[in-house]
Amino acid sequence: MRFTSEQRLDDGVLERAFTLGEIPGTLWTSGSAPAPLILMAHNNGLPRGESRLVARARHAAAHGYAVAAIDAPGCGDRPRSAAEEQDRADLRRAMRAGEPVDEIFESFIGPLVDKAVPEWRTTLDALLSLPGIGGPVGYSGWTAVGIRLAVVEPRIAAAGFFAGGYVPRAQREEARQVTIPLLFLLQWDDEGNPRQRALDLFDAFGSKEKTLHANMGGHTGTPWFEVADGERFFGRHLK
Numbered sequence: 001m002r003f004t005s006e007q008r009l010d011d012g013v014l015e016r017a018f019t020l021g022e023i024p025g026t027l028w029t030s031g032s033a034p035a036p037l038i039l040m041a042h043n044n045g046l047p048r049g050e051s052r053l054v055a056r057a058r059h060a061a062a063h064g065y066a067v068a069a070i071d072a073p074g075c076g077d078r079p080r081s082a083a084e085e086q087d088r089a090d091l092r093r094a095m096r097a098g099e100p101v102d103e104i105f106e107s108f109i110g111p112l113v114d115k116a117v118p119e120w121r122t123t124l125d126a127l128l129s130l131p132g133i134g135g136p137v138g139y140s141g142w143t144a145v146g147i148r149l150a151v152v153e154p155r156i157a158a159a160g161f162f163a164g165g166y167v168p169r170a171q172r173e174e175a176r177q178v179t180i181p182l183l184f185l186l187q188w189d190d191e192g193n194p195r196q197r198a199l200d201l202f203d204a205f206g207s208k209e210k211t212l213h214a215n216m217g218g219h220t221g222t223p224w225f226e227v228a229d230g231e232r233f234f235g236r237h238l239k
Contacts, residue, residue: 034134043165047076
């Protein structure tokens with residue numbers, strides 16, 4: 001892991017960009033050590049620099065966590081293949097035309113999960129070798145990747161999932177194998193995610209401790225107070 005830049009932000013959080021092979025990422029810390037680690041991923045591979053993710057990361061870091069985000073393959077700073085560009089163009093066309101989009105999502109989100117999860121595990125290895133970062137490890141964000149990580153990565157102790165991203169069929173099946181504590185956030189009027197499918201996914205999780213928070217509003221309307229609730233959730237399981 002090579003750090004390429006760092007800056008001390010006005011809330012006291014240290015933000016450092018890094019590269020790990022071809023993987024670009026960002027690490028936020030506040031200096032308290034050893035800090036529990038939260039891996040933070042945006043739904044469906046949006047860039048790690050997206051403002052909502054950065055706000056959540058800085059808030060968690062200011063409250064004593066180390067927080068890391070990476071760009072998934074084909075997302076953020078990562079180049080896309082011609083096939084990936086075509087998939088996304090097909091998705092935009094179908095959405096404009098009001099056509100079904102599940103199969104288009106399936107065609108590129110499924111492979112994206114398959115590529116992203118090994119990179120997250122490699123990143124986790126590197127992060128846990130840094131001074132000042134320790135376990136336990138939490139995960140927050142993109143549900144499809146979080147499900148796969150919770151199944152294959154025993155170091156993940158608790159997870160907060162956002163119901164707004166498309167979850168491929170493979171991960172909907174894998175949800176039964178997830179047994180860690182979960183906090184699942186659902187926007188009741190999410191225009192891109194059928195409510196019943198999100199409720200069915202919550203029901204499928206095998207965790208004995210799982211909590212559903214449902215709020216009124218559309219896809220990007222998750223209330224900020226859910227960040228504080230998420231902090232309490234991770235505080236119970238990571239500190």
